[in-house]
Amino acid sequence: MGATVTIALDAMGGDYGPSVIMPAVAIAAERHPDARFIVVGDAAQIEPELAKFPVLAAKVELIHTDVAVAMDAKPSQALRKGRWRSSMWLALDAVREGRAGAAVSAGNTGALMAMAKFCLKTIEGIDRPAIAGIWPTIESECIVLDVGANVGADSRQLVEFALMGAAMARALFGIERPSVGLLNIGVEEVKGVDEIKKAAAVLKAAPLPIRYHGFVEGDDIGRGTVDVVVTDGFTGNIALKTAEGTAQQIGEYLRAAMGRTLLARLGAILARGAFRALKEKMDPRQLNGGIFIGLKGIVVKSHGGTDATGFASAIDTAYDMASSGVVTRLTNDVTYFHAKLELEGAA
């Protein structure tokens, strides 16, 4: 990349605050030597943690505030109390002012989205930002959105999600024309999915920088059928959690099966390395981070209960997104798309 990439961090978010976040910054700093960090939060809590990693001294700018958004704060409450001065707000504000290329917080999702919308604003032409998840597949990875920002989506929003996901696939996977599928169910003549059908018609006809694949079903996500899976936030969130639950469940089955007989236990010892690789592959911390997309800046939401490894992986995602120019590209795509639609009178 050459140029420096700066990431702003809300050090007070998540279940553990600076004690998890500063070690995560140390991991990320080692992985990305050109990265710099703006760390926002209570200096009295951050400084002792920061002191444990002397290598960070030259790379971290500390911004003190003693206001933090509570993990159980409602979005409206968080906005009222935390605007202008909380660690969450100040991290976002660094992105707004261009001092940072992305912000990362492990705070409350609803509060973070409300504040991000207020601080960064939505890209012109985009109706609602979405939360995108990076989903491991048999092949590699795909992007699924929305995984929880909004319940329901009309056809226009679904098309915008497709553009947003495609911009991310370009930024993160380096695919110039990503394949995009609309999540649907495989039953003929079903009613009530008119919005999805309408979105399909637009995606099929419009001159977009994507390859529209058609409808995909739930099992296509993990199969890696497409680079981008588009759905509304309710369905996407249920799918994501269901997949996480299934992975845990199979992990339990596997553990139980491998402990049942002496031979199985012996086999498990011999295959230890393979099991470790499998465990790493299935580790949800490897792909930690919901990416807020559609705003005039990049925000990554880390799981609140994650450890330093998980938070470092959220910083990785923020770094990749920040160094890819995804916001500019997405803004151009959206402008072009809406201009085309207007020209064709189809809007």
Next chain:
Amino acid sequence: MGATVTIALDAMGGDYGPSVIMPAVAIAAERHPDARFIVVGDAAQIEPELAKFPVLAAKVELIHTDVAVAMDAKPSQALRKGRWRSSMWLALDAVREGRAGAAVSAGNTGALMAMAKFCLKTIEGIDRPAIAGIWPTIESECIVLDVGANVGADSRQLVEFALMGAAMARALFGIERPSVGLLNIGVEEVKGVDEIKKAAAVLKAAPLPIRYHGFVEGDDIGRGTVDVVVTDGFTGNIALKTAEGTAQQIGEYLRAAMGRTLLARLGAILARGAFRALKEKMDPRQLNGGIFIGLKGIVVKSHGGTDATGFASAIDTAYDMASSGVVTRLTNDVTYFHAKLELEGAA
């Protein structure tokens, strides 16, 4: 059980017809010595398959018809061409007339549901039948409905799904007051899930033969948090397919990991028995069959592409449901519930 249980089978449904279905009947006949079977379809195709299992001679009544519903028939088309005379219709009709306790078909889902509604009719007081799936959990099994009959559901339908699922849990798992959860997403202050919230209020307050647990998320399904998970058919279908896809995906990872090194391969050989047990546990054929619930009779839809093991498991489910009196119990529960609601003026 004592009394005989008769199962009606559409021998022409599915991708392979009688060549898969007759061996499945032989498996089921061995498992359930008191079971009898009405097999409907083209006698010229069925008789040679039937001849391979002499033990079935005394247990199978063959009803000939040369009309079969095509696997790709649209529901309206299937009804028009297949009513009164197709193998699918005649199997359902045996249930309607009380000659069979349940019908099983591997035919087209939409056609089967349309025909089942027309032939068997919906139970009085139930708005729409649902398709229920039996879902393996870490603990044991749970019932998820709707997994695909209808897109969207209002609060009344969700409450009816809860009653329907509870009746099934009673029949299949022997739990007198099953726990019931409403599938939802864990984000605070979300909009658009009013129907789910309204259903929650009714389930909390109404004197129903269930233990209402509250909201559950996607990862609670496989965890076995509740006996019955209630959702609309779109979300339920996406969740089911996503879980199936995730299980396949992890199976792939496991295979790849176990083949990577010599030690891992050796370990896998020693743990062969454990892997076999795991494979069986994860075998989707073990729990094959979507159960149509809410009709005045029991219908089980088998996967179209399954083999004899899978179809036999669908017959198992039909047998368990038929011998449990679930339709009578559900009819009473629904009548009682609606009478209560009317008394309270809450309907």
